Amino acid sequence: MNMTVVLAEDDPDIQLVARLALKRAGFIVTVGGNGQEALAAIRRQPPDVVLLDWMMPELDGPETCRQLKADPATAGIPADHPDRGIRLDRGIRVSHPPHPANNRGRPPHYPRQ
Numbered sequence: 001m002n003m004t005v006v007l008a009e010d011d012p013d014i015q016l017v018a019r020l021a022l023k024r025a026g027f028i029v030t031v032g033g034n035g036q037e038a039l040a041a042i043r044r045q046p047p048d049v050v051l052l053d054w055m056m057p058e059l060d061g062p063e064t065c066r067q068l069k070a071d072p073a074t075a076g077i078p079a080d081h082p083d084r085g086i087r088l089d090r091g092i093r094v095s096h097p098p099h100p101a102n103n104r105g106r107p108p109h110y111p112r113q
Helices: 012-024 035-044 061-070
Strands: 004-008 028-032 049-052
Touching: 004 012, 004 035, 012 028, 028 035, 035 049, 035 061, 049 061
Parallel strands: 004 028, 004 049
Antiparallel strands: none
């Protein structure tokens, strides 16, 4: 079963690169253009992980993360913003933004299969 990720990113170019890299790594990706869109997507269909841009219109990454962690329904979902990374149960580490040149298009630190 593929893992799901909600990516919150307002820059269309970074959205494209990140979405493609995450899909290539086997993730099912939902993209939101800001924190409000990401929270709506998370509440509709809780993902396995959330990747947040730091600065976005309407609701930035840190505030989105605070709201995510304050809601008991979403508090357990791993969330990341730049300069951090998330190690998931299966030993997978993801970070945002992923760099397409690393590991043949996989996010940085994503294990080779």
